[in-house]
Structure formats: structure tokens, C-alpha cells
Amino acid sequence: MNCCGLLTLKKEPVPLKSIEVELEVRDHVATVVSTLNYENKEDKPLEAVFVFPLPGDAAVCHFSAKIGQTQIVAEVKEKQEAREEYDDALSSGQQAFLLEESEQSPDIFSLSVGSLPPGESASIRLEYVTELAVQADDGLRFCLPAVLNPRYQPQGSEGAGVQVTSVPASLVPYSLSFSARVSSPRPVSKVESNCSLDPLQYLSTDQTQATVKLAAGHKFDRDVELLIYYKDAHQPTAVVEAGQASAEAGTLMGDPVVMVSLYPEFPQSVMSSTTACGEFVFLVDRSGSMGCATNYSKQQETRISSARDTLLLLLKSLPMGCYFNIYSFGDSYEHVFPQSVEYSEKTMEEALKKVEQMEANLGGTEILQPLKHIYSQPCIPNQPRQLFVFTDGEVGNTKEVIDLVNKNSGSHRCFSFGIGEGASSALINGIAKEGGGHAQFITGTDRMQPKVMQSLRFALQPAVVDISVTWDLPKEVSVTVLSPPITAVFQGQRSLIYAQLSGQSSEAAEGCVTVKYSLAGHPSENQLHFSLRPAADTGLTVHRLAARTLIRSLEMEEGDSRRENDGGVKEKVVQLSVQSGVSSSFTAFIAVNKDKNEAIQGPLLHRDIPVPMGGVLGFAATPCCLMRTYYLCEDAVDEMDDDYTELCTDGVIMNEEAEIAEQPPRDPLLQLVSLQKASGCWLLDPALAAALGKSSEEVEKSKPAPASSEVWATILALIWLHGFQTDAKDEWELLAAKAVSWLNAQNAPSVTECLEAGNALLGCSVQKTALGI
Structure with missing residues (x-):
């Protein structure tokens, strides 16, 4: 285990008092400012560690601390250098703050608050930018993760992770306030959430600007999910952002950067025909945490039962003549057939019998070994491989898994599904992106089945091949594409491209980007003309997202170069991270209050700040459940068989005298x-x-x-x-x-x-x- 969750709550003062979050959405890009307010109520100086999740593709771009009236802005430095500076500051009696990304997964951050004197307050300000994913119904999804589920670290793997103390959300001693401002060239039609919202307030008569906030009394007991809908959402767009005045021309931060958003539209004649071939491999998580409730409304439906129902629909929907297999995994893995078999009445029935027996009883979440086994199987000629991965995403070795999918990206498409609160966005988005597929998240009251069937429709679409992107710009302007090459194009799905523009152009100059591809033998192209004039008031959001995209690409390369003992890629990442002020796996934010030089009196206490409880037990224990309460570590859960007699299936803790409800009748x-x-x-x-x-x-x-x-x-x-x-x-x-x-x-x-x-x-x-x- 790389972290331990659901521990007994020690009755010790906790210095985190409140969290304030301000969200600004511009079209399909979000800037998030979080303020965390601390207070040391103990009579000794304090070092506190707060571990929290962020979206996997977020670019952390600002970190500052305010102690009393003193404001300290952090700098980005190479990670080891930052750690040494932090330790030196503490030993010198200085206050220090260190923010760093987990080496195992880019969606976990730890914040160390060092040498906070007795009675002192500190306010930490954290800012990040992120792209918003497009949902099946064209809504843009923003998620503020509340739950950091324990991440399972495979046996024998390197790296001890951070310790995470989790408690029932009703006992989390800090509050959350959340507000959002949305603006777009197109009208905002509606904003929905899994949490109660105050009514949407429009700020302009054309409804292109609006604000919304969480209703009073919100408990931070679940992810806060916003779905934002625009009219005419599928219009392609391009935003040119001016470079930073203080940065050197010719560098990423000094030159203008363009973000192009394309929505390819396929000919109806091609879309009406779906392929009747393919090798469909379904990989299903059967770790202990898959035994907990799917959502808040259906008390008897668990993640694993929903996965079983989904597999039934998938197996019935496959075309005759294709090939398929089903893998399931936990500590170990199983497969229904030794290798993929042709789809027929006999093989379908055999698979369905195995599916009906699936329970969340395979222990931990070791996804790497079954993936390696799948990729070791030879591909079947003229049967393109389509991999569907179902997991609640509680994986510690995220980067290793994504790296493996990337290495095999030429032989398959990967469709991923994150089930339940706290699923790793880095894992789910990462394997879909590297596998040229599509990612979906099933949270709140979502049903898994419609989202999965939409992905099956994508998988049955003819594969888009020969994708090329060409630029037509004035001769005095050159372009450097920062995004990795587009490897997958689906009907109605957005493709984002970042590019650096060098050279001078006139105010009225225009550029053009063309995406060409071939679909079922039909050559197609989508073209977008755009002004090279920088947009007003965008700050450096696009630059930071572009830097994050380039950093992520380099980090993927570094996986190979590290094995060859080549530090060149790491140096490039550190240089780009420091230059852009954007976090990476090799850098950290460090802030030291050098004004406070007197030695801190007394020994330094260490406190881990609890996060809301995730894992198998879900959310808050209700008062009626507290006759005998259990707090379990994830590894204890993962060792359970399918005997959940002491756990109720709606995700709360239950006393041992309670009766297990009968299974509901099967859905008609x-x-x-x-x-x-x-x-x-x-x-x-x-x-x-x-x-x-x-x-x-x-x-x-x-x-x-x-x-x-x-x-x-x-x-x-x-x-x-x-x-x-x-x-x-x-x-x-x-x-x-x-x-x-x-x-x-x-x-x-x-x-x-x-x-x-x-x-x-x-x-x-x-x-x-x-x-x-």
C-alpha cells in the first residue's frame, strides 16, 4: 500500500479550518483558485501535511502563503533542491511551505506546512488551469475532487507514497465554499451539478456570461461536479494568446500561443455503417473497493453489480463475426478464455455464465499484469483490437500503467471508465488518451450502461487513419506544434492542438489550420480560419496549458530515457517547468518566510490532515450506524472475500446487528x-x-x-x-x-x-x- 486510508480518528486538533474555491471557466478552459486556511491551536510549533487530489491534466501555476500580514510567493525549483531548501528552512527556524506532485500519479499533490508557531494562522493560495472534458451529451465536465481514495501499490514496486488519513466526511473539521463564473463566445444554456446549486445568474443579456455557486450547507462529502452546456457547442474555435512581456522572445512563454479546438463531422453515409469486425477485450476491476455502492440513490446497486449488467449489454450488442475475451483483476487476474474467441451463441453464453459469478473478491488493484498479458497476445488479422477498461481507479503506479498503454498504442484503441468518487482522473484520462480511445466517468447518480454503450458505438466506428495537421500562416510567422500528434478522431469529439507562433504579423493577419484524415476509404478534411490577433484578457492560461501538454509528453519520453540513464529529458522538463511556472513530476513549489529568523521554541509536531473518507465505505457514518463502527484500511478491504455481512451496500458503515437487504428484482x-x-x-x-x-x-x-x-x-x-x-x-x-x-x-x-x-x-x-x- 502506498497510502493508508480509513484509520480511526485520533482526537487531535486539526489545523485546516476552511477551503475556498473560485472557478473561472472561459469556453472550455478552467482556472481554479483554491485558498486553504490553517490555524495552529496547539501549544507547540506544527508541521502539517495535507494530501489532496487535483484533475490529472491540471497545470498548477501559482502557490503562495500568507502568515499574518506577510505574503510569500513560491518559486518552482527542481524537486530535490526544493526539498533540501524546505528542510534547511525548518532547521533554521523559518516558516516554509512545500507543494509537490506525487511521483506515482500526477493527480495527487502533497502540501507540507512547516513551522507554524502556536496560535498562528496561515492562508495558502493554490491556482491551477485545466481543460474541460466533453461529455456524451456535449456538456463540459469540471470536477473538484473531494475524495482521495487509497491508491493500491503493487507488491514489490518502488516508492513509498504519502500517508493519507481518511475520516467519515461528517467528521471532517473544515468547510468548503465554491463559486464559478462562466463566459463563452456562445450563450450558456445551463449549468448542472451533483450538488445543490443556487440559481444560475446571467451577467449579460446575450447570456454569454453567468455565475453560480454551491447552495449553503454543502458538506464536502463527495466530488463537486459541474456540467456546463453551451449553445452550438460543436463550433470549432481558435484562441491566440499574447506572450509574457517579461519573457524572452522565441521562448514558449515569450511568444504567442494558439489553442485550436476542432470537432470533426463525419459524412452521414459513413456514420450509418458500423464495422462488423474487431477484437473486443473487456478488463474489469474486481478489487475489494468495487463492492461499494455505485451512487447515492440506488442503495442496493454496487459497482461490481453495475459492471455485470454493463457486460451483459455489451456482449449482447457485439456483431457476429467479431472476436472477444473478458479479463478481471485484483491482486491476481483471470480470463474467461485462454485467448480471444469468435463471437457465437456458444461463446457468448459461456462468457455470460462467468460474468454472473463475478464478485469484488480479488483483493488489490494490480492492473499492470493483466494489461501485459493482453498485449502479449498476438493481434488477430483484420480484427482491430478494442480494449475496454472498467476500474474505480485506486491504482498507485499510474504512470507505469499509462506508459505501458502508450507503448502498445499502435496495436489497439483503449476506452476507459472511472467508476465512483475518487477514481483517478490521471489514470482514466491517461490510458484513453495514450490508447487513442475515449474516457468516461460514472459518478453520482450516473448509470454506467449508457456511457459504456456510447463508447462501444465509438469502437464500432471505422477507424480514422492517415491523420495530418497542416498550417497556412503568413510567411513571416512560423509555427511549432506543442501537442502530441492526433492519433484518434471520433464523431462529435473535440481535438485540441496547442502551437507556438514565432515572428511578427500584422494586426489583420489570418492563419488557417487543416486536419485531413481518411475514414472507411473516404478522404475528409476540416478547416478553420482564425485571426492571429491575440485575444484580450486571457492572462497566460493557454500558455500554461500548452506548457503542461509539452511537459506531459516529455515525461512520457523520460520513462524510456530513465532506463537508459539519460538525464536529458528530465533537464528539459525542469527547465520548461521553471520557465513557465507550471508543476511537473521533477519540480516542486517552495516558499520560505526568510523574514522570520528567530528559532522556533519547542519540538516540531507532525500532523497529517484528514481527507474525506473514500474506498469501500464511501461516505459519512450516520448516527444510527454508530453502535459498532468500523474504519478499515484499503488493504484490509482488498483482502476481503465477497463476505460483506458487516458492511451495508449503500456506502455507509453498518452495525453488525443490521440485516442485509434482499437483492432487488432484476431490471425489466x-x-x-x-x-x-x-x-x-x-x-x-x-x-x-x-x-x-x-x-x-x-x-x-x-x-x-x-x-x-x-x-x-x-x-x-x-x-x-x-x-x-x-x-x-x-x-x-x-x-x-x-x-x-x-x-x-x-x-x-x-x-x-x-x-x-x-x-x-x-x-x-x-x-x-x-x-x-
């Missing part, structure tokens, strides 16, 4: 889906009649005489889906399309007659055109 949609055959048809049997809410006799009697039993059963199932499950269409659309293909292949003469009889039996009015037959 999943009941019907489970009866579908691999070919796409349904059989006419009592189980189908029961799923439709009818007796076998009613179903048999209503069948038109000329129709075969399978055609009649399949049309009834399709009518039921279209008539009663329209809200869940995202989940069953692909398997329904497979059923329609099967029907069309039968050339059945009695389809219209069956449709009329089926509507009459089920009380629906579904039209033939709606079914697509």
Missing part, C-alpha cells in the same frame, strides 16, 4: 436483453412472455399463423423496447439494430401482420419505420 430491460440470442433474435418461450408481462398462452394465441416463432418473438421484443423503454434507448439501440438485421435477413412475409398483432397484444402503437424494418 436487462431481463429481456438477457434472453436475446447472439444472432440478434429472441425465442418464443415462457421466459420471454414473463419479461413482456404476458402469459405464454396470450403470446402464443396472438401469433399470426404464417409467422415463425422466432420472427414473432423478435418483433414482440422490439415493440416492447420501443414502446416502454424509450428513455433507455442509448442502452439497447445497438442490440435492437442487430435484431432488425436478423429480421431483414429472414425475408419474412408476415412482418406487417406481426407488428399489428404485437401492438394490439402489448397496447403499443409502434410504427414499422421506427423499428427500421
Whole structure:
């Protein structure tokens, strides 16, 4: 274990009093300012360590501390140099602050507050910038992580991580205030959240600017998630930002930088045809923490049960003729078949039996070994490999995992799903980005199934190949692209490109960027013309994001060079990090109050600041649960089998006398889906009649005489889906399309007659055109 969570709460004063967060969103880029207020209420000087999560792609760009009336602004320095300066300051009796990124995962930071005298207050200001991910419904997602789940460190791996003391959120002794300001060239249509918000306030008549804040009384017991929606969200944009006046021309910070946002639109003729081939590999987390609740509303649904339901939908939706396999992992890993097999009724049924038996009983979260095994399997000719990874993201060796996916990026596409609060954004986004796929997060009251089925649609899209980006600029302007090459393009998904512009141009000068690619043999291109005139009031947000992008690319390279004992890449990262003021894995922010030179009296106490409790037990223990309370370390949880008799499934701690609630009846949609055959048809049997809410006799009697039993059963199932499950269409659309293909292949003469009889039996009015037959 690289950190220990869910420990008993020692009754010691905690110096963190409150957290204030101000969010500014400009189009699809966010600047976040967090202020952490400390007070040492003890009678001895204090060193406090506060470990907290940030988005994995965030660029930390400012860190300062205010003690009394003294303001100290931190500098970025090489990490070892910063640590030595911090230690020297403490031993000299000076106050010091050190902020550094975890070496295992770029979404974990630790803040050391050193030599805070008795009775003294300190205010820490932290600023970072981040890109906002686009969701399936075109919303932009911002997440302020509240929960740092314990991260499992594989056996024998290097590096002891930071210690994280976690407590139930109701006992966290600090408060959160949160406000957001949103502005865009396009109107802001709405802002939604998993937490209660005050009403959206528009600041302009064209609704391009708005503010929103958390409602009073918010408990920082879950991630704060905002979804921001703009009108005409798919318009391509380019923002040119002026360089820093004090920086040297020709450097990244001294030159203008452009951020181009593209949304490719594919021809409808290509989009209507999905590929019928592929090797689909599903990798499912079965560590102990997958046994906790999926969300706040469905008390009996656990992460692993949701994963089982999702695998059912996926297996029913796969096209005939493809290949597939299912892996599951914890401390060890298992696979359903020794290697991927052709999809058929026999192999589908065999896999589903194994899926039904899956429990969260495999211990820790060692994802590296199953990934290595998957990549060691030879690819099947003409069957592009598509990897789907399901995990709650409690992994310690994030960078090693991302590095492995990157090395195999040429042989597959990777689609990732972060399940539950505290899933590592660095891991989930990182493996999707390096694997040329797409990342999704399932939090709050989200259902996993529609998000996963959207990713399956992406995986079934023909692969985009021969991607190239060309620039047309005035001859006196040159361009240096800072982003890694685009390796994946999906319909409706955003591609971001950062580039440094060198040279002089006139105020009216224009540039043009063109993205060309080939899709299913069709050459396509998307073009964007933009003004080279820098936008006003953007600060250095785009420069810092560009620097972060370049730093991340260099860090990936460093994984190889480190094995060759080449320090050249590290030197480049440190130089770029110091120049741009943006954090990296090789640098840290260090602030020392050199005005305070008198020696601190007394021994220095060390305090770890608790963070809200994550892991298997989820959120706050309610008063009725406190007859016998358990606080468990993640490694203890991971060693559990599937015996959760002392833990209730809604994510709270439960006393041992409480009864486990009975499993809820199976969802009617999943009941019907489970009866579908691999070919796409349904059989006419009592189980189908029961799923439709009818007796076998009613179903048999209503069948038109000329129709075969399978055609009649399949049309009834399709009518039921279209008539009663329209809200869940995202989940069953692909398997329904497979059923329609099967029907069309039968050339059945009695389809219209069956449709009329089926509507009459089920009380629906579904039209033939709606079914697509």
C-alpha cells in the first residue's frame, strides 16, 4: 500500500479550518483558485501535511502563503533542491511551505506546512488551469475532487507514497465554499451539478456570461461536479494568446500561443455503417473497493453489480463475426478464455455464465499484469483490437500503467471508465488518451450502461487513419506544434492542438489550420480560419496549458530515457517547468518566510490532515450506524472475500446487528436483453412472455399463423423496447439494430401482420419505420 486510508480518528486538533474555491471557466478552459486556511491551536510549533487530489491534466501555476500580514510567493525549483531548501528552512527556524506532485500519479499533490508557531494562522493560495472534458451529451465536465481514495501499490514496486488519513466526511473539521463564473463566445444554456446549486445568474443579456455557486450547507462529502452546456457547442474555435512581456522572445512563454479546438463531422453515409469486425477485450476491476455502492440513490446497486449488467449489454450488442475475451483483476487476474474467441451463441453464453459469478473478491488493484498479458497476445488479422477498461481507479503506479498503454498504442484503441468518487482522473484520462480511445466517468447518480454503450458505438466506428495537421500562416510567422500528434478522431469529439507562433504579423493577419484524415476509404478534411490577433484578457492560461501538454509528453519520453540513464529529458522538463511556472513530476513549489529568523521554541509536531473518507465505505457514518463502527484500511478491504455481512451496500458503515437487504428484482430491460440470442433474435418461450408481462398462452394465441416463432418473438421484443423503454434507448439501440438485421435477413412475409398483432397484444402503437424494418 502506498497510502493508508480509513484509520480511526485520533482526537487531535486539526489545523485546516476552511477551503475556498473560485472557478473561472472561459469556453472550455478552467482556472481554479483554491485558498486553504490553517490555524495552529496547539501549544507547540506544527508541521502539517495535507494530501489532496487535483484533475490529472491540471497545470498548477501559482502557490503562495500568507502568515499574518506577510505574503510569500513560491518559486518552482527542481524537486530535490526544493526539498533540501524546505528542510534547511525548518532547521533554521523559518516558516516554509512545500507543494509537490506525487511521483506515482500526477493527480495527487502533497502540501507540507512547516513551522507554524502556536496560535498562528496561515492562508495558502493554490491556482491551477485545466481543460474541460466533453461529455456524451456535449456538456463540459469540471470536477473538484473531494475524495482521495487509497491508491493500491503493487507488491514489490518502488516508492513509498504519502500517508493519507481518511475520516467519515461528517467528521471532517473544515468547510468548503465554491463559486464559478462562466463566459463563452456562445450563450450558456445551463449549468448542472451533483450538488445543490443556487440559481444560475446571467451577467449579460446575450447570456454569454453567468455565475453560480454551491447552495449553503454543502458538506464536502463527495466530488463537486459541474456540467456546463453551451449553445452550438460543436463550433470549432481558435484562441491566440499574447506572450509574457517579461519573457524572452522565441521562448514558449515569450511568444504567442494558439489553442485550436476542432470537432470533426463525419459524412452521414459513413456514420450509418458500423464495422462488423474487431477484437473486443473487456478488463474489469474486481478489487475489494468495487463492492461499494455505485451512487447515492440506488442503495442496493454496487459497482461490481453495475459492471455485470454493463457486460451483459455489451456482449449482447457485439456483431457476429467479431472476436472477444473478458479479463478481471485484483491482486491476481483471470480470463474467461485462454485467448480471444469468435463471437457465437456458444461463446457468448459461456462468457455470460462467468460474468454472473463475478464478485469484488480479488483483493488489490494490480492492473499492470493483466494489461501485459493482453498485449502479449498476438493481434488477430483484420480484427482491430478494442480494449475496454472498467476500474474505480485506486491504482498507485499510474504512470507505469499509462506508459505501458502508450507503448502498445499502435496495436489497439483503449476506452476507459472511472467508476465512483475518487477514481483517478490521471489514470482514466491517461490510458484513453495514450490508447487513442475515449474516457468516461460514472459518478453520482450516473448509470454506467449508457456511457459504456456510447463508447462501444465509438469502437464500432471505422477507424480514422492517415491523420495530418497542416498550417497556412503568413510567411513571416512560423509555427511549432506543442501537442502530441492526433492519433484518434471520433464523431462529435473535440481535438485540441496547442502551437507556438514565432515572428511578427500584422494586426489583420489570418492563419488557417487543416486536419485531413481518411475514414472507411473516404478522404475528409476540416478547416478553420482564425485571426492571429491575440485575444484580450486571457492572462497566460493557454500558455500554461500548452506548457503542461509539452511537459506531459516529455515525461512520457523520460520513462524510456530513465532506463537508459539519460538525464536529458528530465533537464528539459525542469527547465520548461521553471520557465513557465507550471508543476511537473521533477519540480516542486517552495516558499520560505526568510523574514522570520528567530528559532522556533519547542519540538516540531507532525500532523497529517484528514481527507474525506473514500474506498469501500464511501461516505459519512450516520448516527444510527454508530453502535459498532468500523474504519478499515484499503488493504484490509482488498483482502476481503465477497463476505460483506458487516458492511451495508449503500456506502455507509453498518452495525453488525443490521440485516442485509434482499437483492432487488432484476431490471425489466436487462431481463429481456438477457434472453436475446447472439444472432440478434429472441425465442418464443415462457421466459420471454414473463419479461413482456404476458402469459405464454396470450403470446402464443396472438401469433399470426404464417409467422415463425422466432420472427414473432423478435418483433414482440422490439415493440416492447420501443414502446416502454424509450428513455433507455442509448442502452439497447445497438442490440435492437442487430435484431432488425436478423429480421431483414429472414425475408419474412408476415412482418406487417406481426407488428399489428404485437401492438394490439402489448397496447403499443409502434410504427414499422421506427423499428427500421
